[in-house]
Amino acid sequence: MAKGLHLSLSLVLVSVIAVTFRAENVSGSPSNFIKSSCSTTTFPNVCVESLSVYANTIQQDPHELVQTALTLSLNRSQSTRAFVTKCNKFRGLKPREYAALKDCAEEISDSCDRLSKSLKELKLCKVKGDDFRWHISNVETWVSSALTDDSTCGDGFAGNALNGKMKDSIRARMVNLAQVTSNALSLITHYASQY
Numbered sequence: 001m002a003k004g005l006h007l008s009l010s011l012v013l014v015s016v017i018a019v020t021f022r023a024e025n026v027s028g029s030p031s032n033f034i035k036s037s038c039s040t041t042t043f044p045n046v047c048v049e050s051l052s053v054y055a056n057t058i059q060q061d062p063h064e065l066v067q068t069a070l071t072l073s074l075n076r077s078q079s080t081r082a083f084v085t086k087c088n089k090f091r092g093l094k095p096r097e098y099a100a101l102k103d104c105a106e107e108i109s110d111s112c113d114r115l116s117k118s119l120k121e122l123k124l125c126k127v128k129g130d131d132f133r134w135h136i137s138n139v140e141t142w143v144s145s146a147l148t149d150d151s152t153c154g155d156g157f158a159g160n161a162l163n164g165k166m167k168d169s170i171r172a173r174m175v176n177l178a179q180v181t182s183n184a185l186s187l188i189t190h191y192a193s194q195y
C-alpha cells in the first residue's frame with residue numbers, strides 16, 4: 001500500500017516535470033531569445049529584466065528587439081529629463097547646483113533628441129536593402145552620442161555639493177539610463193553585424 005502510493009506519487013511528479021518542460025519549449029521561446037540576445041550586452045541582467053515585459057511584442061524578431069530596447073532607452077531618458085527639470089525648480093539651490101542641474105537637463109534633452117531621431121531612423125532599417133547599412137550606422141552613431149551626453153551629465157555632479165538625497169536619486173537614474181542605453185547600443189551593433 002505504502003509502496004503503491006510512493007510509486008503513484010513518483011509518476012505524478014515525473015509527469016509534472018515533463019509537462020513543465022514541454023510548456024517551456026526552451027529552444028524556441030521569446031523569453032529564451034531575449035536571454036540569449038542579452039547575453040552579448042554589458043549589463044545582461046538589466047537587459048533581461050527590462051525587456052522581458054515586452055516578450056509578446058518582441059517574440060523572436062531581431063528588429064522588434066532593438067526597436068523595443070531603443071524605445072525603452074528613450075522613455076527612460078525622457079523621464080530622467082523630467083525629473084532633473086523638476087529638481088531644478090527646487091527652492092534653496094546654490095547657484096552652482098542650479099547650474100549643474102541646468103546643464104544636466106540640457107544634456108539629457110540632447111540625448112532625448114538623438115534617441116528619438118535614432119528610433120525614426122531604425123524604422124527605415126526594416127527593409128534589408130542597400131540603404132540598411134547607411135541607416136543602421138546613423139543609428140549607431142547617434143545612440144553612441146546620446147550615451148556620451150548622459151555621462152557628461154553625471155560628471156557635472158561629481159565634485160558638487162548637491163544636496164545628498166537629490167544627488168543620489170539623480171545618480172541612480174543616470175546609472176540606470178546609461179545601462180539601458182548601453183545595452184540598446186550593444187543590441188543594435190549586434191543586429192547591424194548580422195546583415
Ligand SMILES: *[C@@H]1O[C@H](CO)[C@@H](O)[C@H](O)[C@H]1NC(C)=O
Nearest residue numbers: 022024025026027028029030
Ligand atoms: C517550440 O517552439 C517552436 C517555435 O515557436 C515551434 O516551432 C515548435 O513546434 C515548438 N516545439 C514544441 C515541442 O512545442
Ligand SMILES: *[C@@H]1O[C@H](CO)[C@@H](O)[C@H](O)[C@H]1NC(C)=O
Nearest residue numbers: 054068069071072073075076
Ligand atoms: C514607452 O512609453 C510609451 C508611452 O508612455 C509606452 O506606451 C510604451 O509602452 C513604452 N515602451 C517601452 C519599451 O518602454
